[in-house]
Amino acid sequence: MARLRIAACQIDTHVGDLDGNVERVLDAYRAATEAGADLAAFPELALTGYPPDDLLLKPGFVTANLEALHEVAAATGDCVAVIGFVDLDRDLHNAAAVCAGGEVRGVYRKCELPNYAVFDELRYFGRGRQPETLYSVRGVPVGVSICEDAWSPTGPIADQADSGAEVVININASPYAEGKPARRERMLATRAADASAALVYVNQVGAQDELVFDGGSMAFDADGTLLARSPQMVEDLLVVDIDIGPVYRKRLLDPRGRPVDEQLPVLEVSSTPVTGGDPPAHADGPIAHIAPVMAPDDEVWEALVLGTRGYVEKNGFSDVVIGLSGGIDSSIVAVLAVDAIGPDRVHTVAMPSRYSSDHSLSDAEKLAANLGVDHRTIPIEPAHAAMLEMLAPSFAGLDPDLTEENVQSRIRGQVLMALSNKMGWLVLSTGNKSEAAVGYATLYGDTVGGYALIRDVLKTRVFALGRRRNERAGHDLIPDAVLTKPPSAELRPDQRDDETLPPYEELDPILHAYIELDHTASEIIAAGHDAEVVRRVTLLVDRAEYKRRQSPPGPRVTGKAFGKDRRLPITNGFRG
Numbered sequence: 001m002a003r004l005r006i007a008a009c010q011i012d013t014h015v016g017d018l019d020g021n022v023e024r025v026l027d028a029y030r031a032a033t034e035a036g037a038d039l040a041a042f043p044e045l046a047l048t049g050y051p052p053d054d055l056l057l058k059p060g061f062v063t064a065n066l067e068a069l070h071e072v073a074a075a076t077g078d079c080v081a082v083i084g085f086v087d088l089d090r091d092l093h094n095a096a097a098v099c100a101g102g103e104v105r106g107v108y109r110k111c112e113l114p115n116y117a118v119f120d121e122l123r124y125f126g127r128g129r130q131p132e133t134l135y136s137v138r139g140v141p142v143g144v145s146i147c148e149d150a151w152s153p154t155g156p157i158a159d160q161a162d163s164g165a166e167v168v169i170n171i172n173a174s175p176y177a178e179g180k181p182a183r184r185e186r187m188l189a190t191r192a193a194d195a196s197a198a199l200v201y202v203n204q205v206g207a208q209d210e211l212v213f214d215g216g217s218m219a220f221d222a223d224g225t226l227l228a229r230s231p232q233m234v235e236d237l238l239v240v241d242i243d244i245g246p247v248y249r250k251r252l253l254d255p256r257g258r259p260v261d262e263q264l265p266v267l268e269v270s271s272t273p274v275t276g277g278d279p280p281a282h283a284d285g286p287i288a289h290i291a292p293v294m295a296p297d298d299e300v301w302e303a304l305v306l307g308t309r310g311y312v313e314k315n316g317f318s319d320v321v322i323g324l325s326g327g328i329d330s331s332i333v334a335v336l337a338v339d340a341i342g343p344d345r346v347h348t349v350a351m352p353s354r355y356s357s358d359h360s361l362s363d364a365e366k367l368a369a370n371l372g373v374d375h376r377t378i379p380i381e382p383a384h385a386a387m388l389e390m391l392a393p394s395f396a397g398l399d400p401d402l403t404e405e406n407v408q409s410r411i412r413g414q415v416l417m418a419l420s421n422k423m424g425w426l427v428l429s430t431g432n433k434s435e436a437a438v439g440y441a442t443l444y445g446d447t448v449g450g451y452a453l454i455r456d457v458l459k460t461r462v463f464a465l466g467r468r469r470n471e472r473a474g475h476d477l478i479p480d481a482v483l484t485k486p487p488s489a490e491l492r493p494d495q496r497d498d499e500t501l502p503p504y505e506e507l508d509p510i511l512h513a514y515i516e517l518d519h520t521a522s523e524i525i526a527a528g529h530d531a532e533v534v535r536r537v538t539l540l541v542d543r544a545e546y547k548r549r550q551s552p553p554g555p556r557v558t559g560k561a562f563g564k565d566r567r568l569p570i571t572n573g574f575r576g
Ligand SMILES: Nc1ncnc2c1ncn2[C@@H]1O[C@H](COP(=O)(O)OP(=O)(O)OC[C@H]2O[C@@H]([n+]3cccc(C(=O)O)c3)[C@H](O)[C@@H]2O)[C@@H](O)[C@H]1O
Pocket: 402, 405, 406, 409, 435, 439, 440, 441, 442, 443, 444, 445, 446, 488, 489, 491, 497, 500, 543, 546
């Protein structure tokens, strides 16, 4: 039976690093060629990295991307390469170049431009017209489309199928959110079955500021059956053999597959026809593997690890530093950092105050020892006493309040930033999504830092992730006390978070409804939550917008994260 061998090149690109991206593409192209691929597909905007954002406003950047494309095209041979790049006429286009034999043989321009959630493509790109061409690869009609194009049931893939495409290639930069990999898989299986065409989906992997790309490239046959799937969160070369015979047969049996009157022209890009004499698909090894999907907590954990590693490495940091309090948040951040870049590059600092409990110090020490990281103690009492003394004349006659608590948090921020300045270490922030939501963090204090690893993880989930990480470790990597003691900021004697905030078990579902589902306070109350608590919490969320705008970015792992995904006015009088 004739078959086409396709390589989905799941690579980690670097936004703006055009030379580096050319090398990454060419390395994968060589590997695909060595694996005998007839076609190698690369992610969306692979040459610029995704999303390039306002780099696209610089004409010089667009020109450099075209030069990069020609460099890649010049290196192509018989194996056809489908590569994401920025095309230019009187407008910019998110495009895919079809390259072979040392040149660009055709260009497809993305038709469906996402402009919701974290996407702003209409800000930059003009729409492509509906597909203009099919590409003949070894005699097989192939359609090319880009990411969002595949999300429309009546979009380019349907048009390509109507014109007889036997295989459709969809190149992607599809960011991760919890539950999305399974949704994508269902949607793509339907798209393949409806088109009566095999579908190869290649996604990028890696991190870019707030976005994490999970990879998980896939191939389906014309029935929508999964043929192959790349592992998530790592680079991969997914080589899959597509049998051409059954596609043709299904077309004869299924009226959806009958050709329409107006056929797209077919452009020949590689001529040696596929034959029954081609070597058969490999039974095992790198060919056509179906990588298992991860359990939900593991998937979120690995996305956070990938986000952290990507941010640290792509921004050129050798090391990171974390204030380790013995609490759950900073503990989880330390473990994630070690998983991301290894213990030798992670430094932790305990900064006890006059209110710190003994167990906070000993829990922090124990965790640091378990992780094998460099750990030090810098007591903040001298600075704390000095600050109180300095402020005493101004504060005469006033009772101590939050002000004095925030002073401690800011001293810790000073210490971490001083270490960062002197050693070049990146400060990792430890705030979780629940705290970021209600503004339960001190501005210029514990909001300090360059990257906030768990900014999109609600506190109850932070605990769940910690328990699961210990389970995977097979021992108490995170000391049990850290997972079981009640959360406390220890900024005054015997302080507990749940004296100021509702218990996290009550708070987090309200935050989920208000932030991730965009429900109004009234709707949340109508759903059965306590009215007074909901009004208080949602007001806190609204009022903390100014604080979030000044806080560091962190990896998005839910369907709605703070940052570019949720753009609310700071000055906001709506109380729904
Ligand atoms: N709309 C607005 N636009 C711009 N700036 C605005 C503002 N509203 C207040 N501000 C400014 O922000 C200041 C208030 O913010 P900030 O100084 O942060 O102080 P604030 O939010 O009042 O207090 C910090 C909160 O975080 C809690 N905390 C602190 C440290 C650690 C933890 C923990 O367990 O994780 C919790 C603490 O218990 C308290 O509830 C105001 O004094 C004002 O300068």
